[in-house]
Amino acid sequence: MQALHIHAGPKALAHIRKHGLRPEHIGVIPGAAGGPKGLILGPLDRFIFGDWLAQSQQPVDLVGASIGAWRMATACLHESVAAFERLEHDYIHQHYEPLPGQKRVSAQQVSDAFGHSLQAFYGGRIQEVLSHPRYRLHILTSHGRHVLGREHPLGTPLGYAGAFLSNAVHRRALGGWLERVVFSGQGAALPFDAQDFRTRALGLTEGNFMPALQASCSIPFALKAVHDIPGAPQGAYWDGGITDYHLHLNWTASTQGPERALVLYPHFQQAVVPGWFDKALKWRHAASAFLDSTIVLAPNPDWVKTLPNGKLPDRKDFLHYGLDLPGRVKAWQQAARASQQLADEFAAWLARPELGQVRAL
Numbered sequence: 001m002q003a004l005h006i007h008a009g010p011k012a013l014a015h016i017r018k019h020g021l022r023p024e025h026i027g028v029i030p031g032a033a034g035g036p037k038g039l040i041l042g043p044l045d046r047f048i049f050g051d052w053l054a055q056s057q058q059p060v061d062l063v064g065a066s067i068g069a070w071r072m073a074t075a076c077l078h079e080s081v082a083a084f085e086r087l088e089h090d091y092i093h094q095h096y097e098p099l100p101g102q103k104r105v106s107a108q109q110v111s112d113a114f115g116h117s118l119q120a121f122y123g124g125r126i127q128e129v130l131s132h133p134r135y136r137l138h139i140l141t142s143h144g145r146h147v148l149g150r151e152h153p154l155g156t157p158l159g160y161a162g163a164f165l166s167n168a169v170h171r172r173a174l175g176g177w178l179e180r181v182v183f184s185g186q187g188a189a190l191p192f193d194a195q196d197f198r199t200r201a202l203g204l205t206e207g208n209f210m211p212a213l214q215a216s217c218s219i220p221f222a223l224k225a226v227h228d229i230p231g232a233p234q235g236a237y238w239d240g241g242i243t244d245y246h247l248h249l250n251w252t253a254s255t256q257g258p259e260r261a262l263v264l265y266p267h268f269q270q271a272v273v274p275g276w277f278d279k280a281l282k283w284r285h286a287a288s289a290f291l292d293s294t295i296v297l298a299p300n301p302d303w304v305k306t307l308p309n310g311k312l313p314d315r316k317d318f319l320h321y322g323l324d325l326p327g328r329v330k331a332w333q334q335a336a337r338a339s340q341q342l343a344d345e346f347a348a349w350l351a352r353p354e355l356g357q358v359r360a361l
Helices: 010-019 035-055 067-075 080-092 107-122 126-130 155-169 171-176 209-216 316-321 325-338 340-351
Strands: 004-008 026-031 060-065 135-144 178-184 199-203 236-239 262-266 294-299 358-360
Touching (some): 026 035, 026 067, 035 080, 067 080, 067 135, 067 209, 080 107, 171 178, 209 236
Parallel strands (some): 004 358, 026 060, 026 262, 060 135
Antiparallel strands (some): 135 178
């Protein structure tokens, strides 16, 4: 394999040695926050949900934050392959220009446009997502506490400064400022042990699906917080990636047998970073026992260097390309097309699995 690296925790590797890897072995699929980086996972999503998992019948928990929540909700739609193709197109072609008389695009402007995009994408189809016969969706959001309980021009920056400093001391200290709120469909229990961090588990309904999904994607200062989600505690809700950037969670996949025993994680890098504030804290990037039953599908860093600009698409591209929409669209489309190699190599490995190609997580 040249593009794809397969990483497995110790329990996942032992499982593969004993049982191989079949679609019925998968109990959980996470979707990380990370904005445009998620574009390279489109072909993997289309293969996994449109082809491979369709060969099994077990229930699967889909857990997402930010763009990962958008991806996992898309997997629950009828004809998910076409839906994933539309998601890729819509995300690549999003564009914002300052309003007349303004120098910059405002957070309110981006939030309004994004809300319209979600309505166009899921409008009239929420029941498809919530009633999927196999997939149980869990959307992660970050709920503000105390000074972050309401978005405020002064209080919010001060609150996030406090959250950053508290998190640097200890991850659990971040819970004094923000709590993890998970909206779960079909009355499903959380597929992870939530004792690691302050958490609320709530029902995902037709009435709160749109605001919960928008909140999960609402990056602080780039978009406005979503306030007072129906069926949830009052207050401000932001991007689920703040508390759970890459969903480094204590997954509770079954260990009673091979069915639903594994977490399959299509990701854009090997490291599973706990929270958004942990990006610069390299000592928190190592795998832990939480990921023992996890298989991470990630791009080879050397392959990433062959993509446009020698990197994955990211939010900095909005500044790099500015108003050059065709230039950014071309670069992102090239990266998305190139990532078909990830899906092709995973399919080839499944057809002829070689344990020597599985790396430690």
